[in-house]
Amino acid sequence: MTPSSTSDLVLLDDTPSPEWHSGICISDGSVKDPTIADIDARRQAVGQMVAPTAAYADSDMFKLQCSRATTKPAARRWDSHLTAESLARAPGILKVAARFLKRPGIISLAGGLPTPDYFGFRSISAQVPTSNQSILFEDESTITMGIHDIVSENAAFDLSVALNYGQAAGSAQMIRWITEHVELVHNPPYADWDTCLTTGSTDGLYKALRMLCDKNRGDSWMTEEYSYATALETAIPLGIRTVGIKMDSEGLIPGAMDKILTNWDASKIGARKPHVLYTVPTGQNPTGSTQSASRRRAIYDVCQKHDVYILEDDPYYFLQLHARTSNGQPPKLSIGEFLASLPPSYLNIDTDGRVLRLDSFSKVLAPGTRMGWVTASEQMIERFIRHSETASQGPSGFSQAIVYKLVDEKWGHAGFLNWLQRLQAGxxxxxxxxxxxxxxxxxxxxxxxxxxxxxxxxxxxxxxxxxxxxxxxxxxxxxxxxxxxxxxxxxxxxxxxxxxxxxxxxxxxxxxxxxxxxxxxxxxxxxxxxxxxxxxxxxxxx
CATH class of the missing domain: 3.90.1150.10 (Aspartate Aminotransferase, domain 1)
Structure with a gap:
C-alpha cells in the first residue's frame, strides 16, 4: 500500500489556517534583512497567539514576508538522497487528526489526551538571570508557568498545553520563537525553509542519518578526519562507511574532499560515492578549528559540484572567542554589531536547500534541557518529523515550558543575544x-x-x-x-x-x-x- 502523501492528508482538515504573515521588512518592494523591530511589529500586528493542545505549527505560519519573498528561490528536492525507509514513512494519523482541535467549540472524543485537571503539577518556576541593556546579568528573577495561565492570565502558553501530548515538531509557541531566531541569525536565501524541535543535536543527527544513509545500498558519508566521537559511533551500527577528509587550521580542506569525490571508484572501495557531508564548522569538536567564510563557501561549492547534502552541526556557533579590548574588557556590541560579527553559516549561504542545520540549547542554556532544533527545506523537515512521530516525539513539555518562559517572555530575542555575548566573554x-x-x-x-x-x-x-x-x-x-x-x-x-x-x-x-x-x-x-x-x-x- 502506498503511503498517503501530505497533500492527501490536507483534506482531513478543511479549516483554513490563520494568515499570520505580514508585509513587515519589505519596503518599496525591496527586501531587507529581518530585525527584532520587524519581529515585534509582526507580533503586534497579528495579536495574541492562540495555540491550544497539540496545535499544529510550522515556520511558514510565523515568517516575516521578507523570508517568503517571491524573489527567493525554492529549495531543490532530495528524493534521490533519501533512504527507502524515510520515503516510506507516512504522517501519523493521530497527529494529523489533532489539527481539528483548533476549530472553535469542537468537542473531542477522539484523542487519548488526559485532562489537565489530573496532572500532578500545578505550576513550575525557576530562578533566572535578568536581562536588560547590559550584558552583565548580575540580578536574578523568577519565572513561573501555571496550569491554566492561558485562561486566567491571557497567556500564550501554560502547563495544560505544555504537559499534554503535542506535535512531534514541538509546540507552536517554541516553533514561533525558533523561526524568528533563524530569520534574525541566518536568514536562509531560499523561501521554503522550515524548522522543528529535537531532543538535542545527537537526536537530530541520528534521524538525519536514517533519512539519508542506508547500508543496503552501500552508502557512505564524509566528515573531518578527526570528528565528534558520538557522531562516528552513531554511524557504525547503521553500517554506514565513514570517509575522513584532511584538515588544516581552518578545518576541513575542500580540495581534499573534491579529490576524494572526483576519484571515487565504488567497485574498488566497496561503497557508493558519498552523498552526505557531516561537519562541525565552528569550534570544531575535537580540534577547535573554525572554518572561515571563504572556506565555507569553497566547501559548499564542492558539495554543489558533487551533489552532496550537508549536515551542519553547529553547537558552538555562538561561542566566538574574541580578543579583549585595550582596557582589558570584552567588546560590548549592539545587537546589530553582534549579529554581524558571527560567521556566515552554511544555512545562510544555502541557495539550493542542501543543508540541514542542527542547533541546540545545550551549550548556551543547559545540556539537560535536551532541546534543540533543525532547519532545512520543507521537504526535509517534513521527512524529519515523520521519523520523530514514531521515535522521540518532541522535547519534554517541561523543557519547552521553562525555555519558552525564559527566551521568549523573560528575555526576548534581544535578551537572548545579550546572554550569548556574556557567554562569549566568559x-x-x-x-x-x-x-x-x-x-x-x-x-x-x-x-x-x-x-x-x-x-x-x-x-x-x-x-x-x-x-x-x-x-x-x-x-x-x-x-x-x-x-x-x-x-x-x-x-x-x-x-x-x-x-x-x-x-x-x-x-x-x-x-x-x-x-x-x-x-x-x-x-x-x-x-x-x-x-x-x-x-x-x-x-x-x-
Whole structure:
C-alpha cells in the first residue's frame, strides 16, 4: 500500500489556517534583512497567539514576508538522497487528526489526551538571570508557568498545553520563537525553509542519518578526519562507511574532499560515492578549528559540484572567542554589531536547500534541557518529523515550558543575544587561562597548538618522533603512555585517536584534546602543569 502523501492528508482538515504573515521588512518592494523591530511589529500586528493542545505549527505560519519573498528561490528536492525507509514513512494519523482541535467549540472524543485537571503539577518556576541593556546579568528573577495561565492570565502558553501530548515538531509557541531566531541569525536565501524541535543535536543527527544513509545500498558519508566521537559511533551500527577528509587550521580542506569525490571508484572501495557531508564548522569538536567564510563557501561549492547534502552541526556557533579590548574588557556590541560579527553559516549561504542545520540549547542554556532544533527545506523537515512521530516525539513539555518562559517572555530575542555575548566573554576568559598555562608549563620543543577562536576545545599535537623509543614504539603506544602518565597524576585528557573518522587506518600523529569549559582557572593551571611534567618525564626533558 502506498503511503498517503501530505497533500492527501490536507483534506482531513478543511479549516483554513490563520494568515499570520505580514508585509513587515519589505519596503518599496525591496527586501531587507529581518530585525527584532520587524519581529515585534509582526507580533503586534497579528495579536495574541492562540495555540491550544497539540496545535499544529510550522515556520511558514510565523515568517516575516521578507523570508517568503517571491524573489527567493525554492529549495531543490532530495528524493534521490533519501533512504527507502524515510520515503516510506507516512504522517501519523493521530497527529494529523489533532489539527481539528483548533476549530472553535469542537468537542473531542477522539484523542487519548488526559485532562489537565489530573496532572500532578500545578505550576513550575525557576530562578533566572535578568536581562536588560547590559550584558552583565548580575540580578536574578523568577519565572513561573501555571496550569491554566492561558485562561486566567491571557497567556500564550501554560502547563495544560505544555504537559499534554503535542506535535512531534514541538509546540507552536517554541516553533514561533525558533523561526524568528533563524530569520534574525541566518536568514536562509531560499523561501521554503522550515524548522522543528529535537531532543538535542545527537537526536537530530541520528534521524538525519536514517533519512539519508542506508547500508543496503552501500552508502557512505564524509566528515573531518578527526570528528565528534558520538557522531562516528552513531554511524557504525547503521553500517554506514565513514570517509575522513584532511584538515588544516581552518578545518576541513575542500580540495581534499573534491579529490576524494572526483576519484571515487565504488567497485574498488566497496561503497557508493558519498552523498552526505557531516561537519562541525565552528569550534570544531575535537580540534577547535573554525572554518572561515571563504572556506565555507569553497566547501559548499564542492558539495554543489558533487551533489552532496550537508549536515551542519553547529553547537558552538555562538561561542566566538574574541580578543579583549585595550582596557582589558570584552567588546560590548549592539545587537546589530553582534549579529554581524558571527560567521556566515552554511544555512545562510544555502541557495539550493542542501543543508540541514542542527542547533541546540545545550551549550548556551543547559545540556539537560535536551532541546534543540533543525532547519532545512520543507521537504526535509517534513521527512524529519515523520521519523520523530514514531521515535522521540518532541522535547519534554517541561523543557519547552521553562525555555519558552525564559527566551521568549523573560528575555526576548534581544535578551537572548545579550546572554550569548556574556557567554562569549566568559569562555574567552577560560580560553585565555588555558593558553597562559600552556605558555608557562608545556615544553614547546615537543608540543604545538593553535589558539581556538570559537568553542570549548584546544587541540595539542605531540612530536612523537622526539620520544626516546620512537623507533620501536607505535604512535598508539606513545599516546597511551602519555594518557596513562597524566591519569596517574590526576588529570584526564581526551586521546586524539578517540576521534578518528577512520580508525582502521594507521595513526599518523599524536594529538590530545583539552577543554577549558568547566574546570576553574586554578584547576586548569594544576592540570596543565601536571601534563607538562608528564611530557618532560616521558620525553627525557627533565
Amino acid at each position: 569562555y574567552t576568559d577560560r580560553r585565555d587561562v588555558m593558553m597562559s598555562a600552556f605558555d608557562k608549563f608545556l615544553p614547546k620543543l615537543i608540543v604545538s597548538w593553535d589558539v581556538p577562536s570559537a568553542g570549548m576545545f584546544c587541540w595539542l599535537k605531540i612530536k612523537y618522533n622526539c620520544h626516546p623509543n620512537a623507533k620501536i614504539y607505535s604512535t598508539l603506544d606513545i599516546e597511551e603512555e602519555i594518557f596513562a602518565a597524566c591519569l596517574k597524576r590526576g588529570v584526564l585528557l581526551a586521546k586524539g585517536s578517540w576521534f578518528r573518522a577512520e580508525p582502521d587506518l594507521p595513526l599518523q600523529d599524536v594529538f590530545f584534546r583539552l577543554t577549558f569549559a568547566a574546570a576553574s582557572a586554578e584547576s586548569i593551571e594544576v592540570a596543565v602543569r601536571a601534563f607538562g611534567t608528564a611530557l618532560r618525564t616521558i620525553f627525557g626533558l627533565v
